[in-house]
Amino acid sequence: MTQPPAPDRHYLNVNYGVRSWLLTVDHKRIALLYLGSVTLFFMIGGIFAMLVRLELLTPEGDLMQAETYNKMFTMHGIAMVFFFLLPAIPAVLGNFLVPMMIGAKDLAFPRLNLLSWYLYMIGALFTIWAIVAGGVDTGWTFYTPYSTAWSNTNVVPVALGIFVAGFSSILTGLNFIVTIHKMRAPGLTWFRLPLFIWAHYATSIIMILGTPVLAITIVLVALERIFHFGFFDPALGGDPVLFQHFFWFYSHPAVYIMILPAMGVISELVACYSRKRIFGYSFVAFSSLAIALVGFLVWGHHMFVSGQSVYAALVFSILSFLVAIPSAVKVFNWTATLYKGRISFETPMLYVFGFIGLFTVGGLTGLFLAALGLDVHVHDTYFIVAHFHYIMVGGTIMAYLGGLHFWWPKISGRLYPEWWGRLSAGVIFVGFNLTFFPQFILGYLGMPRRYHVYPEEFQVLNVMSSAGASILGFGYLIPLVYMIWSMRYGKPAPANPWSAAGLEWTTPSPPPTENFPVTPVVTEEAYAYDLPARRLPEGTHV
């Protein structure tokens, strides 16, 4: 594999100025635009989280009023779910890497890609304006009839913001599906595709088939709140449980939009740092598709106690157990990949171990919730809060940070400081567990979600959780600092610092605008780590 002459012109210094960034159609620059806006919203969501945790230090509501607290957890949910977790991996890592991994020059519709970012920013601005203008207190789930008839906060502006940002997700999904189908390099058959691409293909299917239903739900909520069209408000003859069907039809598959790209990142990292082909490639690939498809049949497990019929609850419960199987298969395959590998422990690999451990706990607690008898007791308590944070924070954010570190040399052309990376991974792991494990216990004790004040006997566990949250919050600041630091002062990165397999590593770091001087031809299997060209001479420290 001859090293292409490293041109001094690459996608970052090909031209400068605000116009070159705000009007770019280069998928790599758009990925960086997303990186900036997604990080901003992660911080906003994080600040709200800290305020919520500070309030919960004491059983009484003495830090803030009840409605302020309600706005805090609502904005925490909206900022994190719609403006960080959903776009994070697909829009940042996906946008940057999908074309490069399949040997294409760009996504199928570059201008549509830029439009996606603008739609995301317009939606974000709507939400920020709503925060400034007094916030919204319906929870990120905006259940009716509270959201359409009783709340007197900015429900419609935030709903409009989410509506617009939803189209950003739809267009990104559309772009990925067409690119993966039509623009693969010669020789790159479906079963030679990196698992990162499989995961993003499955995610795009969910974006396409799920997000429009959220869009129409928001339209109906807006019609009911503004013009009193009776859809969900029983006072007008509607049925509030119908809203829950509409909402969760999208919002459960949305949690798979959040986790599937993370699984794609982990499959790449675990193979690279074990210097070994992924175990059961086709099973891991088809598990992504199975999760995406079965994920649409299980939404009723959010409504076991909400007045849904007993028999419908039975059907959703059995289907929810089926959707757990592919996730388990993936975890077993990642673990099996480590067997007889040559494992090294760079920062991304620490995040992989963190991910597999925490995602396993998250997934297993999901079985608690799918079991009908148990869900009656733990529904809407902190047990649920702990479950989805183990998957979202322990899973998606760990994989996002792992992927960001892994591809940082390719994105920025610089190496991040290794020891700082390992330190922050450790701090985050410790802070995370201290924050969320006590919440499982709180949940089974019966502490309900979204409570501004709570009985005294729950205080000890809440103080532990808040303590953990401050460690976790601090842990997230460390990478922010050294990643920005590395953009200017980091050691220049070679084309393939990790000797990883994948087309994106065959171009210089940072890559030229057209990614590949000549479109590569793929002749070998994915993750061909045991081919001589890839074998590392013994003793070299990466």
Place this chain on the structure above:
Amino acid sequence: MSEAVSRVAHHFDDAAQQKDAATLGMWVFLVTEILFFGGLFLAYVVYRTSFPEAWVEASHELDVTLGGINTAVLILSSLTMALAVQAAQLGRRKGLIVFLALTILLGGTFLGIKAVEYHHKVVEHHVPGASFQFHGANARAVQIFFSIYFAMTGMHALHMVIGVGLLLNLMRQGLAGRFTPAWYTPVEMVGLYWHFVDIVWIFLFPLLYLVGRHG
């Protein structure tokens, strides 16, 4: 024929790949539209099974002849749209302009008839909300019917307005001679969109207008 320069973007290998990508992209977009309108069909199914008598009573308030005419108008506009795409494909610029104009005219007619119907609803106080009045005992359920009626036909009319806007833009480009047999993708894409909007109406018409007409 002017040089058949096919405008291939830099990231595509050839025009065929570009055309395939555009067509697949449009169809995936139409799938999102199916799910978008699908939400309204779900509300329709749930509330019709909950209030069957009210649905019959409310559907009788709608004017079948106007609905029928509108359906015919829209099907005719689908024909003229298909002929417009064919004209662009064969490089007949005059035919393209004529058929695009006819499609815009028919789209306008549809919206005009829709406006008449909406005016009729306002006069009869059938718009849900404060002004809603309905004699008969099923007023609450009939109001839900009209909520769904306005949501469905309103969303469909909005898509018609967008479609007419796209067609006007095509007319401008067609008059400027931008389409050649080698590159007429925008005409075909707008065609796909227009036919989809027609299909939505093909389902809306029986569901809203023809409920229990035999009563």
Place this chain on the structure above:
Amino acid sequence: MLNNLPFFPPQASTSAAQVDALYFYLIGISGLMSLLIAGLLIGFAVRYRRRSRASRAGAVDGSMKLELIWTIIPFFVAMSIFVWGAGVFFHLSRPPDDAMNILVVGKRWMWKLQHLNGRREINELHVPLGRAVRLTMTSEDVIHSFYVPAFRVKADVLPGRYTSLWFEPTRPGRYHLFCAEYCGTRHSGMVGWVVVMQPEEFQTWLGGDARDVAPARAGERLFTNLGCATCHNPGSGARGPSLQGVFGSTIALKGGARASADESYLRESILDPQAKLVDGYEALMPTFRGLVGEEGLMQIIEYLKTLEPAAAQPGGTPQS
């Protein structure tokens, strides 16, 4: 049995033990699985770290046998959890017939409860030990959720509809009552206590002073004041169907359908008479929406429950 475990909710109802048994079964499975995965992760990480001399011969990247094993075994484990969970769920959703009925109305940020002898309570519920209690609940505004962690029961309280839950207390004491569905500003203030008393204590408490007229009698007064009796009287030729013994009976509807006259059916027939027309009667009944509140509806329904089917009822609908 597990009442002194730290950081564990008290077991104060018959279903608490069943839910906890399922909980420990799941904790066992999850613990086992987590240890297995964590053990393998750490074991492989140490044994096959880059520098270790362990033999890498026979490294394999796929095995159909293994894939089948870790698909089929989790499937059966999952199904065992499902079956057990469904069993507990059926137990939780089927109240025994002899359960003591209590009316609950959720209103933004308080619980209004009424016993069948008229005794009212706000944010407090006194129940006797060892007797099944069934709550018939509705909301006057948004969705709430009646949640008693010690009994392991929870059910959303929906506006415009009745939902119910039941429990049988097994241990005297005061237990938390929470609202578990977000309902606005003072959602966290909509809490209270469930007090389980010895049966004799409960009887004396029940007969206590602050006693309102029994819902059934209040319902009867409403039934006459609102003029229901003018159409619904047992005499033949009455314009409305006779309501003697209507509760629990099966009603033949116009158009051949049949409906069982439970609380929800009676409530809907009072508020939306045209929703389900009884066969053989004209659609004359006006709606009473707005004329009678949620509590009034419950009282009328309690009154209707007391109407026994008249002895010689020609073609009367059978008492279920």
Place this chain on the structure above:
Amino acid sequence: MSEHVVPRRVYYAIFSTLIVLTGVTVAVSFVDLGPLNTLVAMTIACVKATFVVLYFMHARYGSRLIWVMLGAGVLWLVILIALTMGDYASRGW
């Protein structure tokens, strides 16, 4: 580069079929078939929609992938309606 050119008479034939089917669906709705009315109306609408998709939208000459996408869209709508109605239908049991 021109793809399959559909002869004009096919378009006219499809157009007239659609108009006839519209007339049929209106006529049938005035005949009392009980619950069958809705079924017949929906079948006719599906037939009309299939004609538009196959001939006007060239799906007949397009790639298999388009059919899979369209099928997925319709199937997901059916999943949404079927599972939700599953709840509503079984509430009384």
